[in-house]
Amino acid sequence: MKSNEFYISECIKLAKKGAGYVSPNPLVGCIIVKNGKIIGRGYHQKFGGPHAEVNAVNDAKKKEHNLINSTLYTNLEPCSHQGKTPPCTDLIIKEKITGVVIGTKDINPSVNGRGIRILNKAGIKTEQGILQNECRELNKFFFKYFSGNLPYVTLKIAQSLDGKIALKNNKSKYITGKESLKFVHKLRSEYDAVLIGKNTALLDNPSLTVRLVKGRNPYRIVIDKNSGLPGNLKIFTDKDSDKTLIFNSLTNKDIPIVSILRSLYNLNISSVIVEGGANIFSQFVKNNLFDDIYFVIAPKIIGEGISAFRDFNITTLSKAKKLFLNNSFLSGEDLILHYKKEK
Amino acid sequence: MKSNEFYISECIKLAKKGAGYVSPNPLVGCIIVKNGKIIGRGYHQKFGGPHAEVNAVNDAKKKEHNLINSTLYTNLEPCSHQGKTPPCTDLIIKEKITGVVIGTKDINPSVNGRGIRILNKAGIKTEQGILQNECRELNKFFFKYFSGNLPYVTLKIAQSLDGKIALKNNKSKYITGKESLKFVHKLRSEYDAVLIGKNTALLDNPSLTVRLVKGRNPYRIVIDKNSGLPGNLKIFTDKDSDKTLIFNSLTNKDIPIVSILRSLYNLNISSVIVEGGANIFSQFVKNNLFDDIYFVIAPKIIGEGISAFRDFNITTLSKAKKLFLNNSFLSGEDLILHYKKEK
Numbered sequence: 294m295k296s297n298e299f300y301i302s303e304c305i306k307l308a309k310k311g312a313g314y315v316s317p318n319p320l321v322g323c324i325i326v327k328n329g330k331i332i333g334r335g336y337h338q339k340f341g342g343p344h345a346e347v348n349a350v351n352d353a354k355k356k357e358h359n360l361i362n363s364t365l366y367t368n369l370e371p372c373s374h375q376g377k378t379p380p381c382t383d384l385i386i387k388e389k390i391t392g393v394v395i396g397t398k399d400i401n402p403s404v405n406g407r408g409i410r411i412l413n414k415a416g417i418k419t420e421q422g423i424l425q426n427e428c429r430e431l432n433k434f435f436f437k438y439f440s441g442n443l444p445y446v447t448l449k450i451a452q453s454l455d456g457k458i459a460l461k462n463n464k465s466k467y468i469t470g471k472e473s474l475k476f477v478h479k480l481r482s483e484y485d486a487v488l489i490g491k492n493t494a495l496l497d498n499p500s501l502t503v504r505l506v507k508g509r510n511p512y513r514i515v516i517d518k519n520s521g522l523p524g525n526l527k528i529f530t531d532k533d534s535d536k537t538l539i540f541n542s543l544t545n546k547d548i549p550i551v552s553i554l555r556s557l558y559n560l561n562i563s564s565v566i567v568e569g570g571a572n573i574f575s576q577f578v579k580n581n582l583f584d585d586i587y588f589v590i591a592p593k594i595i596g597e598g599i600s601a602f603r604d605f606n607i608t609t610l611s612k613a614k615k616l617f618l619n620n621s622f623l624s625g626e627d628l629i630l631h632y633k634k635e636k
Numbered sequence: 637m638k639s640n641e642f643y644i645s646e647c648i649k650l651a652k653k654g655a656g657y658v659s660p661n662p663l664v665g666c667i668i669v670k671n672g673k674i675i676g677r678g679y680h681q682k683f684g685g686p687h688a689e690v691n692a693v694n695d696a697k698k699k700e701h702n703l704i705n706s707t708l709y710t711n712l713e714p715c716s717h718q719g720k721t722p723p724c725t726d727l728i729i730k731e732k733i734t735g736v737v738i739g740t741k742d743i744n745p746s747v748n749g750r751g752i753r754i755l756n757k758a759g760i761k762t763e764q765g766i767l768q769n770e771c772r773e774l775n776k777f778f779f780k781y782f783s784g785n786l787p788y789v790t791l792k793i794a795q796s797l798d799g800k801i802a803l804k805n806n807k808s809k810y811i812t813g814k815e816s817l818k819f820v821h822k823l824r825s826e827y828d829a830v831l832i833g834k835n836t837a838l839l840d841n842p843s844l845t846v847r848l849v850k851g852r853n854p855y856r857i858v859i860d861k862n863s864g865l866p867g868n869l870k871i872f873t874d875k876d877s878d879k880t881l882i883f884n885s886l887t888n889k890d891i892p893i894v895s896i897l898r899s900l901y902n903l904n905i906s907s908v909i910v911e912g913g914a915n916i917f918s919q920f921v922k923n924n925l926f927d928d929i930y931f932v933i934a935p936k937i938i939g940e941g942i943s944a945f946r947d948f949n950i951t952t953l954s955k956a957k958k959l960f961l962n963n964s965f966l967s968g969e970d971l972i973l974h975y976k977k978e979k
Contacts, residue, residue, distance in 0.1 A: 453956065454931060454975065455945050456799015462951055578937055588797060592975060593956040594921055596948020602798050605939020608805055613796065613936040618971055621964065628961055630971065632797065632935060 300324050300331075300366040301396045301423040305431055307336040308345070308368055312483040313509050315340050317563035319369050319399070319435035323349035325390070327363035332356065346371055346381040350388055360388040368396035368428045370421070373408040382411045395421040396428030400439050434485075434564040437584065443554045445564045446582060447484070448574055449477060450601045451589040457598035458571060463496050469591045472625030475505040476589070477568075482508025485562040486538075490573035491517040500527040501568070512562060513537045516573060518547055550576050575602045578614055581634070586616065588630040643667050643674075643709040644739045644766045648774055650679040651688070651711055655826040656852050658683050660906035662712050662742070662778035666692035668733070670706035675699065689714055689724040693731055703731040711739035711771045713764070716751040725754045738764040739771030743782050777828075777907040780927065786897045788907045790827070791917055791929040792820060793944045800941035801914060806839050812934045815968030818848040819932070820911075825851025828905040829881075831896075833916035834860040843870040844911070855905060856880045859916060861890055893919050918945045921957055924977070929959065931973040 307322025315337050323345035325333035333356070335348025343351075345367060353360060365371075371381035371393065385393060393412055398421060399405060409419050429436060437445040451469040452458045458468070467474070481487055482503045493499070494515050502510045513528050513536060520541045524530075528537045540556070542548045557565060567577055577583045607613060616632035623629075650665025658680050666688035668676035676699070678691025686694075688710060696703060708714075714724035714736065728736060736755055741764060742748060752762050772779060780788040794812040795801045801811070810817070824830055825846045836842070837858050845853045856871050856879060863884045867873075871880045883899070885891045900908060910920055920926045950956060959975035966972075 452799070454799070454929075454959065454973075455943055456795070456797070457943075460950065460953065464952060468953065575939065579939075586797075590973075592959045592961055593953070594945055594948075594959065595953075595956050596918065596922075596945040596950060597943070600798055600800075600940070600943070602937055602939040605937075607803065607939060609807060610803065610811065610936070610938075613938050616797065616935045616937065617969065618935055618966070621971065623961070626960065628964065628973065630797075630933075 294329055297366070297394050297420065297423045300326060300394065301368055301428070303331075304366050304368040304396065305424070305427060307334060308431060311337050311339070314338060316434065316485050317438050317561050319432045321345035321367060321369045324366045325349050325353050325360065325363050326366065327358065327360070332358040332363065341377045343378055344372065344381050346384060347378065350384060360390050362389075362391050364392040364394060365390050366394045368424075368431060370395050370397070370399040370404055370406070370408045371412070372399065372401075372404050373411050374403040376403075382408050385412060385417065386415045390417065392418045392420075394423060395419060396423050397421070397425045400436055402439070433584070438558075438563040442558050443551075443582070444485070444558050444562050445584050446554065446567060446577065447480070447565070448567045448577060448583055448586040449480065449589065450569075450574060450586060451591070452601060453591050453593045453595040453598070455594050455596065456600055457595040458569065458601050459599040460595060461598050463599075466497055468593070469589045469627045470625040473589045473627045473629065476624050476629065478503045478505040479508070480566055480587075481511050482506060484511050484564040484566040486512035486514050486557060486565045488514040488516070488565050488567045488573070490570050491515060491522065492572065493568065493570045494522055494526060494528065496570075498526055499568075500531060502531070502533065510536060511566070514553075514557065514565070515539050516548060516553060517541045547576070550580050550582050554582060571599055571601055571603055575604055578602060579605060583634065585619065585631065585633045588632065589624065590628045590630060592626050592628075637672055640709070640737050640763065640766045643669060643737065644711060644771070646674075647709050647711040647739065648767070648770060650677060651774060654680050654682070657681060659777065659828050660781050660904050662775045664688035664710060664712045667709045668692050668696050668703065668706050669709065670701065670703070675701040675706065684720045686721055687715065687724050689727060690721065693727060703733050705732075705734050707735040707737060708733050709737045711767075711774060713738050713740070713742040713747055713749070713751045714755070715742065715744075715747050716754050717746040719746075725751050728755060728760065729758045733760065735761045735763075737766060738762060739766050740764070740768045743779055745782070776927070781901075781906040785901050786894075786925070787828070787901050787905050789897065789910060789920065789926045790823070790908070791910045791920060791926055792823065792932065793912075793917060793929060794932040794934070795944060796934050796936045796938040796941075798937050798939065799943055800938040801912065801944050802942040803938060804941050806942075809840055811936070812932045812970045813968040816932045816970045816972065819967050819972065821846045821848040822851070823909050823930075824854050825849060827854050827907040827909040829855035829857050829900060829908045831857040831859070831908050831910045831916070833913055834858060834865060835915065836911065836913045837865055837869060837871065841869055842911075843874055845874070845876065853879060854909070857896075857900070857908070858882050859891060859896060860884045890919070893923050893925050897925060914942055914944055914946055918947055921945060922948060926977065928962065928974065928976045931975065932967065933971045933973060935969050935971075
């Protein structure tokens with residue numbers, strides 16, 4: 294007999310296969326176990342498509358398994374409402390599954406414990422809160438989406454050990470190494486959108502696509518207060534040019550970041566990765582409009598250059614923006630530090 | 637039967653007890669094992685005092701052990717020359733110890749394999765190269781001392797995530813936390829000297845002593861190109877004021893760092909920790925006169941302020957100073973990154 298934690302971690306692995314394709318829906322994996330054996334697996338593959346539970350049930354049935362007396366494992370509470378697909382609780386009851394083990398409750402107000410109550414009322418035993426932190430981290434975009442009206446925002450800052458994101462002359466497109474670029478492409482494949490400022494668009498002419506790993510391309514957002522971007526930039530001319538959005542202001546003033554994020558939210562963009570430059574990073578942090586930051590640190594000292602942040606104008610350390618370290622890992626010769634906003 | 641690695645790691649632990657007291661001698665621990673039991677332990681406690689081997693032999697004899705057929709373990713090759721004390725090889729032969737296991741060879745030209753050869757000639761079996769990397773790291777000051785005419789130099793840089801060592805207004809004496817201060821005091825207790833620039837002396841009026849951990853105070857070195865330090869600074873008035881050295885230039889010009897380091901070397905100072913500020917850090921790194929750097933990273937974004945390095949004037953990334961990560965560890969809420977100069 295494997296532990297609940299084992300099966301839920303298998304669900305998490307399955308769920309991750311949907312990363313980049315289900316937004317603003319959650320990532321969900323599902324496993325059905327009978328007599329100690331996994332008889333069905335499924336995950337939510339595509340926004341609007343069948344839920345993980347449906348796919349796992351169909352997988353089991355395809356192999357001609359009977360679901361009576363089986364236990365269903367899922368990282369997120371099964372839905373209890375009619376959405377684009379029928380409620381999963383109905384399916385579980387109909388199939389006479391006898392137990393449901395849940396990673397974390399769904400905070401979607403249409404579910405939020407109702408799924409569990411409906412199952413219990415039908416005589417199905419439930420357990421919840423298995424690997425809860427991992428399950429919440431897995432669906433951080435989804436939980437943010439339902440807890441406010443802003444997308445989840447991650448800053449990715451590639452810098453030298455002395456905190457420089459570029460040389461003074463800007464001749465420094467890649468401070469960090471190839472492994473880290475791969476990491477960034479992986480992030481892009483999982484986030485709905487990548488956002489940059491006008492200067493980064495002009496100086497680097499980046500494509501902001503996913504090339505070094507498998508995955509779909511994100512939306513590309515450029516903030517440009519005065520519509521000055523030339524039409525020959527890669528983001529306008531490559532095959533994904535319909536996924537490029539420009540936010541500009543008719544009044545030549547800074548557009549409030551919060552308005553841009555609200556607009557993105559209304560377009561069902563639930564996650565944004567901010568890739569630069571200094572002016573953009575500064576606005577997100579000064580306005581507290583971010584959730585976490587990946588600092589990608591190259592093992593180099595540059596000595597002078599452009600810092601990631603500016604114009605904070607703080608006069609005492611107590612005004613510094615406090616973060617906390619979530620985790621850190623090596624990336625080739627670089628070190629990636631993942632910080633979250635103070636709890 | 638414990639492994640050679642086990643006993644050598646015990647030697648390393650013993651050796652560390654001498655840290656701060658034996659310079660420019662090496663840190664050495666010694667264990668004597670007979671019939672699978674440790675019968676004697678010793679370490680080099682004080683410059684000029686008896687060697688670890690002597691202390692371990694005496695320890696065993698005090699407990700009335702006979703050393704015939706015992707094995708001696710030590711992190712560093714036993715000495716074969718008459719220094720302030722007689723050669724340890726003589727003692728080992730006289731006591732009829734039958735085997736000697738050595739962490740790493742002594743690169744002191746008066747030893748450098750001669751200790752091993754003398755033992756072998758006397759019919760004593762030797763093994764060497766056990767936990768060699770750890771043994772060399774333990775005695776990095778000593779190995780540097782014998783491989784050139786400069787002390788081992790470590791930079792300690794406390795900075796924010798965005799690479800700032802101070803606010804613009806300099807109102808930021810302690811960017812990092814209490815745990816990290818303890819770490820710095822521990823370093824000070826192990827290094828022969830702490831070095832700072834004139835501005836740091838004036839702005840912070842630091843005492844540069846060991847207070848948060850047990851240990852002796854280091855020498856305090858201030859570089860001041862024009863003799864402008866007021867006599868009421870802590871380093872001049874506290875009880876250790878005789879351990880304060882000022883390097884100043886009569887010509888009001890920068891004193892070459894290398895001359896200062898040679899002078900320190902000639903005073904038998906084999907290790908220096910450089911604690912700031914930006915001008916000093918920059919000179920050490922630009923002139924390649926350092927061995928490693930501890931970056932102590934506070935989980936804060938300051939936004940603007942003073943960077944650790946300046947005036948590098950590099951125009952291409954290939955000119956950046958390359959380092960490599962040796963290890964990293966948490967220190968309260970801070971993260972300490974230990975980088976070494978490129979191999």
